[in-house]
Amino acid sequence: MAVMSYDIIVRQLAIRSDVLIENFKPGSTPTIPYSSPSTHNATSTALEKWDLHPAAIHPYNPDLIYTRVSGYGQTGPWEPRPGYASVCEAESGFRYINGFPDEASGALNGPPVRPNISLGDSVAGLHAAFGTVLALLQRQRKKEAGEAGGTTVDVSILESMLNLMEGIIPEYDRKSKIRGPSGSSVTGIVPTNAYPCLPASSSSTTPVYIVIGANGDTLYARLMHLIGAPHLASPQYAQNHQRAVPAAQSAIEEAIRAWTSVRSTTDVEQALEAAKIPVGRVVNVKDMVEQGEQLRARGAIQDVWVPSKGEDGWSVKMQGTFPVLEGCEAKPRWAGPDLGAHTGDVLGGLLGLSEAELQRLKEKDIIG
Template identity: 40%
Template sequence: TDVSPRDGLQNEKTQVGTARKLELVRRLTAAGLRSIEATAFVNPKLVPQMADASEVLRACLQEGVGVAYPVLVPNLKGLEAAKACGAKEVTILVAASDTFAQKNTNCTVDENLQRATAILKAAAEMGIAARAAISVCLGCPYEGDVRPERVAEVALKLYEAGCREVVLCDTIGTGTPASTRRLLEAVQGAGLPMQHVAVHFHDTYGQAVANTLVALQHGVAMADAAVGGIGGCPFAGPGASGNAATEDLLQMLDGMGIETGVDMQKLAETGDWLCRDVLGREESISKAGQAVLRQSRALLGKPAAAAPAATTSSSSSSHSSTARTTSASRAQSDSDDTGSSRLLLPLTGIRVVEVGPGLIAGGWTGATLAYFGADVVKVEPPEGDAIRKWRHLESPGGNSLWWQSIARNKRSVALDLRQAEGRALLRGLVGKADILVENFKPGTLEKWGLAPEELRRQNPGLVVARVSGYGQTGPKSSEPGFASVCEGVGGFRYVNGVPGEAPVRPNLSVGDSLAAMNATIGILLALVRRGRLSSAGGPCGLGQDVDVSIVESVFGMLESCVPEYDFLGEVRQPSGSSLTGIVPTGTYPCKDGGYTIIGANGDSLFKRLMQAMGRSDLADDQRFADNAGRCSHQALLDAAITEWTSAHSAAEVEATCRAAAVPCGPIFSVKDIMEDEHFKARNCFETVQLRDGRPLKVPAIGPKLSLTPGCTRRGGPTLGEHTTEVLRELLKMSDPEMDALRASGVIS
């Protein structure tokens, strides 16, 4: 969020007119910024610069489509005034020290919190999103250092009161990377999800950008800054200087490869215009902005001191920032066990608890979320998940090779859920989570007193993904349902086979993988919905259940089977290697004993295939001009194609089809896949290290995102590897408490 129109200008001695403030907002918008703090509804006698708040906000809302304009409101009166002008988002102020609170608002911190809670409640009733800025988090001009634990206490109370975003402010600019890290660890340790934290650093001692980097590395995704580095709190005392410069912050993000779509040239020109033309300074405070302008002027042959034009085409810019500071690309803070650099992942800051009997559907759901950055806490029984011992083991008595793929990037906590204390710990962990993934038999959570509605009493935003064979309702819901059975009930096995023979099973659990995909989609949709409920993406939104059935996940693949049966009474039958009603498409034998798949089921594709085969007679035969005609003569056409493919090797057939732009391909084994150059070029394999140091290839997880791709950061954990770490971090348990639980077998 660029805060220059409000926080930047409020402390300036030069009075800035409304027209110039609006020009500033227009320039920031033209540069690509999409969140701009427009003004403040404060007492104009105390802050004369904000006397035109109503005019500024109304004009911004009329002009700025697609731009957020948060405004500062210190009290209920300010909130009412902002609402009257159409405000959609407000920022309220709370102090972290009593002396600063007394100097600014004539009350204590606790009284300040009470007032803030009243504003938050009123804003929610008005449908206005609210963020809260906590002043003097890293130092008070009157009290000196402020305890991080005190800030964390204030921040958590604001979050629990319904604040969508808590902004930690270094009001006097005395923070350092070390003190910033301690503050963020305290806030995170208090249970405040980092996706709901923002930072606002002043640059008195030149530490603002470095402090912002530390925040990014801790999972914070939102940062305030002011173009040109202008600004400062009117009541911060002597010595405090301006905000972090937006240009400097974006330059850092650009160097990290974080996409923003902000035009750095236009932004630098805006900062220079604001500082020189509007405020009468010699130049912008931003070093990055100065450097960009020097470079562009040198390229254009202009003298260094020349004032920039009001607007510049982005085509003349050698700097177009690619930084992005939204929650979709927050910095990854987990240590990278594979040794690669820190990555920016779209689900960083989202916490997941995964629990169940250790099967594929729930496990792969958790693996997918973890791959894209979520902190997935895998809760296992004391003996470990069953899948740890399925198929081939990495060593005698060790874990399965499969475990290294399905449990990658997760943290393992071993709890005995048969004991009441174990279930109480699970409840506590879920209370700190955004998502619960469970694949128990329906009714298990309810039997334990952990039904979703009960869990949401303590955590209203919780999304509960429930993966089972038949779903949570219906006559079969209580029946056990592995993928092997559910693929039959869901219709997949019926059509998968050769006519007249028993249906066959692929040597994979297709239903589980489909269910995991549906669960992941449902979770992400629920998170989007949770954000939208609060108008601006915060904790005011409620969670919901995601009910995923393996049967219905398979059933969802049946394409046109349902409407065809309903309308025609037609039941699609198994068809071997062809596809009923689509001709030609099938698997054909080749001279070298291999097979190739050809799909030429479009009218023009069919003609090209026939011509490539040397069968112009078939290409020009009007009986085969459309799919209906080809279906009537399927046996004839399949015989012609088989005759052709049988006279050539698979490679020759594929080369001929490729030249004719006809879809054609081999049938690969996993050996073929891992040796294929296309799969290698697409980075379809990633490497983890086994405990003895040996490397192991695992498959990458799709989809591939251009800005925030997922990755494998470490292999599957050992059983209970993170029990102590997680219970200490999330539940604040002491070592003696954990020792007692370990002695009684509750944890391991």
Template identity: 40%
Template sequence: MKQSLSPRPLHGLRVIEMGQLLAGPFAGCILGYFGAEVIKIEPPISGDPIRGWRVVEDGTSLWWHSLGRNKKSVTVNLKEQQGREIAKQLINGADVVIENFRPGTMEKWGLGPEVFESSNPQLVYARISGFGQTGPYAHKPGYASVTEGISGFRYVNGHPEQAPVRPNLSIGDSIAGLHTALGITMALLERQNSGSGQVVDVALYEAMFNLMEAVVPEYDGAGVIREPSGSTVTGIVPTNTYRCRDKKYVVIGGNGDSIFKRLMLAAGHPEMAENPALATNTGRVAHEVDIDAALAAWCVRHPSQWIIDTLEAVRVPVGPIYNVADMMADPHFQARGLFEQVEINGKPLKIPAIIPRLSKTPGQTDWPGPSLGSHTDEVLSQLGLSVDDIAKLHSEQII
């Protein structure tokens, strides 16, 4: 693991991460990567469910080692009053708290943002939920799958006349986590001027809504509803995915006017390259079926790498469809440092680096996701609890 030349940009900030699964923990992972001290509060015995999700080795999810990196695991039973008092003390000593429980849960526990307005007025309080903290849907459970649907994202993702398709990822959670990290950093910057914190309210469906480009103005201004379009993008031609002779796929983006000419010449269609009716995107949209048919017929006659080499030689954007094995074997991914190696029980494990890439103060992985509760005694001793106090809390299953 690399070492930063200078303190990382969030060095000195203390973050309390309360919540589980993906959106909140991903936001905490980003902050910890760039230098914040992230204390993750987990329920005793079970911990965050992510610890047991998907591919499990030696009793722990491989995903956890990535998502839990750089965090200090502290077990606290929030169902008990003593546990909630410990959480309150930790939040009172923090710069940021991240929570992604259903709206009203933190208030029920006596840990809502209003509780800290006087005791910790500089606190940045980030809240993640399916539908936000206000409005008629605030009370609804909001998993990523549901919020991706209502956001409009799922509607445009798929093929016409077929069921909408979801990516095989919880993209709504990850996008919400990114928005949360951005909102927190903006609130911290504002705090430098005002001296006070604020609430950052992130809804999963709104984070996905933020990706919808021109969908709203096109509907409001022209009554146009963006429909699903398979592997193409509505109104931009040609940009599509084509199958090659070796059964691999390539993505070709030939929608620039001069790029289109070079593409069609390389594909053996000078009549299309020089056709005035296809000289602009508007004309190409009208002839999308013919252009795609010509490119599909060309690609299926040649191996994917031949297509890529041919088009790269004439400066047409083109690339393969990678799976994870392809990524990890690619020299560009390697050169850009997109994989970091950690050690788990004496065995090496690669996890993804986190962008953005900062030239002077880059982020880094200091340690992989820790074992459950491994930092509990250390963190609670900083609150002034004695060894005997901590032992008693353990025996009472408060921590």
């Protein structure tokens, strides 16, 4: 008996599915019929080479949503380029504004600073999820109008990161301004920064930092009176655009640093909380897991059970499920199943493959 090939398996699953998500490197979509896979363009993605692209599947499942995630998108001169999060973060302008500025020019001074996470991948994933939900809502409206609901959601890491970049493009277009890095503050918002406090112990000389966000005008005035600098709360500093002038910002930042640097983070936090001024400690994961009362209260850190064959299993802490939906107790059900754990359920349940057929697929290394 012939063994079903991997592309036929995926095709049959796609015909029975609502959404197909892929992140292969794009290429040219072939226009040849399904019966001629051997003549596919060599630069096509795996889906195109296997005739699993939208034009091949939509005749059999016209309501299928294709969500395609890539570095630079499915069109344009950079379409065939491989794109990882790191390089797309750089091309989006994000890396340029992360670091410390040259004092004279304001341009990036030295290598850009990278957050120690794969931010571009996570942001692209959020765009893919949101785009898929939008496509499903659009499909519902199309079907109500008697139309086929299938479509393609084209997500690029480059554009996902660009979407985070606030007003840098209109700033350049209208004012020829090139936003540069600003260290631990943010351009044009004063004061919001990380300020040094006393070291955590008497044996250390390294300051501990705390973040203060008092850029609202009333918050700013309260902060200046709290730190004993009422002269900086005079009318010439009353509004943010006045405080964002370099000389004014320098005076304000120095006054705050002088106040925080002789106090512990606890003292600073308590004083600012009493004055209802936004403040937060710069914490690490140990602090969050062991002392994060807000995170614990909202179930943001969950203990998830991991079963183990032949053993009792074990528990691991991990992030909860966000956002929180009223009336819905959403939390992780597992830390991640073993690779292939549900292959039998999917292929048997959706495609009706027997145990014997699944075994033959395993013997041919088509499934694990």
